[in-house]
Amino acid sequence: MNRILREAADTPAIGAAVPRPNGRRLLEGRGRYVDDIALPRMAHVAFLRSPHAHARILAIRAETARGMPGVLDVVTGQDLAETVQPFAGLLVHFKGMKSAQQRCIAVDRAAWQGEPVAAVVAETRRQAEDAAARIEVEYEPLPAVGSLAAAAEPGGMIAQPELGDNVCFTREVEGGDWDRAMAQADLVVERSFRFPRHTGVCPEGRSVIGDWNPADRRLTVHISHQAPHMIQDCYARLLGLSESDVRVVCPDVGGSYGIKTHVYGDELATCALSMRIGRPVKFVADRLESFLSDIHNRDHAVTAKLAVKRDGTILALGYEGTQAIGPYSVYPRTSVVEGNQIANICGQWYRLQGYRAKVRALFTNLAPYSNYRAVGHPVAVGVTEGLVDAAARQIGMDPAEIRRRNLLRDEDFPLQTPSGMKFEGMSHHRCLDTVLRMMDYDSLRADQAEARRRGVYRGIGLASMIEITNPSAMFYGVGGARISAQDGCTVRLEPQGGIMVLHGCGEQGQGTETIFAQVVADAVGVPMGRVRLVTGDTDATPYGGGTWASRGAGVGGEAAWQAGRALRKSILDLAATIHQRDAAQLDIRGGIVVDAATGEQVTDLAEVGRVAYFRPDTLGGVRPELSVTRHYLPTQYAFAFTNGILACHLEVDPDTGFMKLLKFWAVEDCGKVLNPLLVEEQMRGAIVQGIGPTLLEECLYDERGQMLNGSMVDYLVPMAAEMPDMEVAHIETPTRESAIGAKGAGEAGTAGAPAAIMNALNDALSPFGAELTEMPFTPERILRALGKS
Amino acid sequence: MKAAGFRFLRARCVAEALALKAEHGEDARFIAGGQSLVPALNLRLLEPRALIDIAGLPELTGIRVERGRLVIGALTRHAALTGDPLVAAHAPLLLEALPYVAHAAIRNRGTFGGSIALADPAAEWPACCLALDATMVLTGPHAEGERRVPATEFFRGLYATALGPDDLLLRVEIPCQPAGTRNAALELARRHGDFAIVGVAATASDRELKDARIAFFGVADRPMRFAEVERALAVEGVSAAAEALARQVDPPADLYHSAATKRHLAGVLLRRAVDRLRGAA
Numbered sequence A: 001m002n003r004i005l006r007e008a009a010d011t012p013a014i015g016a017a018v019p020r021p022n023g024r025r026l027l028e029g030r031g032r033y034v035d036d037i038a039l040p041r042m043a044h045v046a047f048l049r050s051p052h053a054h055a056r057i058l059a060i061r062a063e064t065a066r067g068m069p070g071v072l073d074v075v076t077g078q079d080l081a082e083t084v085q086p087f088a089g090l091l092v093h094f095k096g097m098k099s100a101q102q103r104c105i106a107v108d109r110a111a112w113q114g115e116p117v118a119a120v121v122a123e124t125r126r127q128a129e130d131a132a133a134r135i136e137v138e139y140e141p142l143p144a145v146g147s148l149a150a151a152a153e154p155g156g157m158i159a160q161p162e163l164g165d166n167v168c169f170t171r172e173v174e175g176g177d178w179d180r181a182m183a184q185a186d187l188v189v190e191r192s193f194r195f196p197r198h199t200g201v202c203p204e205g206r207s208v209i210g211d212w213n214p215a216d217r218r219l220t221v222h223i224s225h226q227a228p229h230m231i232q233d234c235y236a237r238l239l240g241l242s243e244s245d246v247r248v249v250c251p252d253v254g255g256s257y258g259i260k261t262h263v264y265g266d267e268l269a270t271c272a273l274s275m276r277i278g279r280p281v282k283f284v285a286d287r288l289e290s291f292l293s294d295i296h297n298r299d300h301a302v303t304a305k306l307a308v309k310r311d312g313t314i315l316a317l318g319y320e321g322t323q324a325i326g327p328y329s330v331y332p333r334t335s336v337v338e339g340n341q342i343a344n345i346c347g348q349w350y351r352l353q354g355y356r357a358k359v360r361a362l363f364t365n366l367a368p369y370s371n372y373r374a375v376g377h378p379v380a381v382g383v384t385e386g387l388v389d390a391a392a393r394q395i396g397m398d399p400a401e402i403r404r405r406n407l408l409r410d411e412d413f414p415l416q417t418p419s420g421m422k423f424e425g426m427s428h429h430r431c432l433d434t435v436l437r438m439m440d441y442d443s444l445r446a447d448q449a450e451a452r453r454r455g456v457y458r459g460i461g462l463a464s465m466i467e468i469t470n471p472s473a474m475f476y477g478v479g480g481a482r483i484s485a486q487d488g489c490t491v492r493l494e495p496q497g498g499i500m501v502l503h504g505c506g507e508q509g510q511g512t513e514t515i516f517a518q519v520v521a522d523a524v525g526v527p528m529g530r531v532r533l534v535t536g537d538t539d540a541t542p543y544g545g546g547t548w549a550s551r552g553a554g555v556g557g558e559a560a561w562q563a564g565r566a567l568r569k570s571i572l573d574l575a576a577t578i579h580q581r582d583a584a585q586l587d588i589r590g591g592i593v594v595d596a597a598t599g600e601q602v603t604d605l606a607e608v609g610r611v612a613y614f615r616p617d618t619l620g621g622v623r624p625e626l627s628v629t630r631h632y633l634p635t636q637y638a639f640a641f642t643n644g645i646l647a648c649h650l651e652v653d654p655d656t657g658f659m660k661l662l663k664f665w666a667v668e669d670c671g672k673v674l675n676p677l678l679v680e681e682q683m684r685g686a687i688v689q690g691i692g693p694t695l696l697e698e699c700l701y702d703e704r705g706q707m708l709n710g711s712m713v714d715y716l717v718p719m720a721a722e723m724p725d726m727e728v729a730h731i732e733t734p735t736r737e738s739a740i741g742a743k744g745a746g747e748a749g750t751a752g753a754p755a756a757i758m759n760a761l762n763d764a765l766s767p768f769g770a771e772l773t774e775m776p777f778t779p780e781r782i783l784r785a786l787g788k789s
Numbered sequence B: 001m002k003a004a005g006f007r008f009l010r011a012r013c014v015a016e017a018l019a020l021k022a023e024h025g026e027d028a029r030f031i032a033g034g035q036s037l038v039p040a041l042n043l044r045l046l047e048p049r050a051l052i053d054i055a056g057l058p059e060l061t062g063i064r065v066e067r068g069r070l071v072i073g074a075l076t077r078h079a080a081l082t083g084d085p086l087v088a089a090h091a092p093l094l095l096e097a098l099p100y101v102a103h104a105a106i107r108n109r110g111t112f113g114g115s116i117a118l119a120d121p122a123a124e125w126p127a128c129c130l131a132l133d134a135t136m137v138l139t140g141p142h143a144e145g146e147r148r149v150p151a152t153e154f155f156r157g158l159y160a161t162a163l164g165p166d167d168l169l170l171r172v173e174i175p176c177q178p179a180g181t182r183n184a185a186l187e188l189a190r191r192h193g194d195f196a197i198v199g200v201a202a203t204a205s206d207r208e209l210k211d212a213r214i215a216f217f218g219v220a221d222r223p224m225r226f227a228e229v230e231r232a233l234a235v236e237g238v239s240a241a242a243e244a245l246a247r248q249v250d251p252p253a254d255l256y257h258s259a260a261t262k263r264h265l266a267g268v269l270l271r272r273a274v275d276r277l278r279g280a281a
């Protein structure tokens, strides 16, 4: 989309708390989401979805539906089986993983409640729904795997009978010297944890328009998505088109959180339907189908232990966890990144001498499951930090003190962790000191003691953490996924002196475009208001991975910087030619070419543009190149790890089990802070998304795999009224891999908030000897822990 | 999901509303604030062929005092109770309960009468009406004119009331409470604005609590008063009342709370309500 960035500060933009220039447009309702796009002759599709978690489809009778008003086409899975290839998320670096092949619309068998079994295309969505309701499907219900426990039961039901068992993927990691570490332990604390199944609840549901133009045999896909080039590649392959026959356009995207990085059968089918009828077809997931068909995430049962010495030295951490995925490994990123990531990072921010992890992903007949914001981190951080606090309680040490003794120290870096991760640099102790100061830890403890005497139970929870950001090709590329780890940016000088930026990373509300505008403004030397951006169009932007895994600022930002610097050089060379100066003595400041030494104006960008585009004949054979493209890919480190600490203060009412969040503090080290305002917004939003599944959010299913709370009435998302104040501070440990030094900042809050809340809750309940490790922490669970229900 | 198609008919007076209902019969529904009905339409839980808009009926509007009774027209929006001097003077319990009713945007459109007619078992107004000994005034297609039904007989079961399918609720009449009356409205909800897990609306003439009327919501298929609880409170005190409540109340579990949890929470709210009734007036 084209966006004009106005109202921006003058240079330097990097590091300034610049508000998002596109925020106003969105707040005024001038955004343009997929559902705002109305194409000529556009039709609408409604999907009929399986009411059963697992059922054979015996017959589908659609004659009545076909005859209903406005109906253009009615299809079953069989009807699309020829034209749309099946798919499954299988990557070779996840050794031994398996999955059944998924169809865009179920053929013969539905494997979860909500899987599409038929589609109706009509002139309006209502007509499509009216007709879909009249399709008769004869099902033979099959035994369904309706929970993690059922999936894990030896000899139990099997979600995908053709696979023989429910195991999608297992991995074991061992590092350091486990036996030696354990032998030194004075005590081993062991706990079981449960992390609920939950989902992303984007403000804007999944939306797509497939627009097949039979005349130029080209498919344009307008889609609410995070990775346009990935969709282009996947759709071309699955629909039997060449890549250049598919254009993917992502307009404004209303939140994504990882939900919109996947290939969904209904979206793909929408495009296939457009190709069938030769008209644009729109699909917008409504709230009910979002709950049943958007990817779910978490759903882990974990047993873990921490070996410590009585003096508080942490020796070893052992993790054993199982996650319940859906019936298929989601295409193309798989459903196992979460567990894999946990095995990579759990506990690795402590000076461990021994580490063992065993992760397992099991198929179920629940909704498909894949990556959601902070993939794996809330589990890894929750388990680690929960164990650290449990150990501290057991040996009678203050939670801040045990962290001080064991967190990785500045002088430990760079290092390779027992799990094999390479860390470049972190600031755990500075973060810890900063957060303790911000929260006035000692007075908070004094207040806690005083309040307890009044029968008021407050708790303080700390959670140190790390976050995987800026992934290299080690993330997906090595496994054979055609998901770009590099990103590209084109920057060009316009004749009147404006700067046009075309970037492979788009925006879903996190401010990516603001970051790019800031970076390019400084790289070239112009005020931010001169920079105009195009993102989210595979016809226009350089090839790139898109926006996920906290890579936009760190990877995309570096590409923007490099492109901006290169353009700056081209402009200076040209100005030097025009004015017979030495380019090395010139500079661009505020959009003006000046003599670097004296600040004297030499020319401005509009004049350079005029000459370059309209009178290049005067340049004596010099050919100006004022469009430059640069690509960037991190190569030295597989990931740029960030670190930080969260702290939570809360109050529990032991009579009702209700909990009130009083305050959050976060200290985050995401490397160079390009825009503190945006980092803080990311932090706060992410904390809220961490609060959700810790207190409220859970996809509840019955044992037959029927979702019990698939609506906004029953699925409880956090609301503003209950959210506490959040204070955020920054420490900067830039990565030396890139010039801008930025790491990612998108997920830390979600990663750390659950642990911080759990620790604060258990701190508050410690006078009662009660402890909770099963999320969400509902009033009922708290009352049970207190023996009151 | 899109609502199924329907006709939208705007009635200008009660007689016309009733006539339209008679004409369209079972296929038609009255719509007041639409804050419960419209979500049901959009989920296709209901697919009426016609909606009869009663929002413009003059007979259903206004708050006034008549013969010692506070009269609240069925069409009174929740938000219209805010700061109303008559409500503040004669039934302040309603103002204590008001902040618990939904969210500001819903309070702006949802109606007092709609809430009573819908009779959600976890809604605040039905319980308040029970605690305040209110009388519902209804009318219907049959020639008998207005019917007056006391709150104790109005709420009959899960979303079931004394209203017949073609009846209209016109207004609610509440005996004006003497000055000095004590009130307590409390509820527990996971998020502000959600329907209550458990709630209580209570009133008593003085701190002795000999005549306390304590209505619970969210604990049964309809708002409930428990005679034994009120008697135990009057005679023996709060602990006896709590024990009586634990014996009497048999709440249905919901998605997140077992019957046992709700019973426990009802007991906690009873004690808190009693503390409040006994506190400063």
Ligand SMILES: Cc1cc2nc3c(=O)[nH]c(=O)nc-3n(C[C@H](O)[C@H](O)[C@H](O)COP(=O)(O)OP(=O)(O)OC[C@H]3O[C@@H](n4cnc5c(N)ncnc54)[C@H](O)[C@@H]3O)c2cc1C
Binding pocket: B029, B030, B031, B032, B033, B034, B035, B036, B037, B038, B039, B054, B074, B075, B100, B101, B102, B103, B106, B109, B110, B111, B112, B113, B114, B115, B117, B118, B120, B122, B123, B124, B125, B163, B167, B168, B169, B170, B193, B194, B195, B196
């Ligand atoms: C997110 C959300 C949260 C909510 N939270 C709460 C809450 O905490 N507490 C609470 O009490 N309510 C809550 N509500 C419901 C809200 O208060 C509704 O406004 C109210 O229940 C119904 O009033 P209405 O005027 O909107 O009725 P409508 O939606 O118009 O109608 C509801 C039903 O009542 C019938 N009806 C309406 N008026 C009459 C009448 N005069 N005579 C006969 N029949 C009539 C209609 O035919 C329909 O069947 C919530 C609603 C939402 C969407």
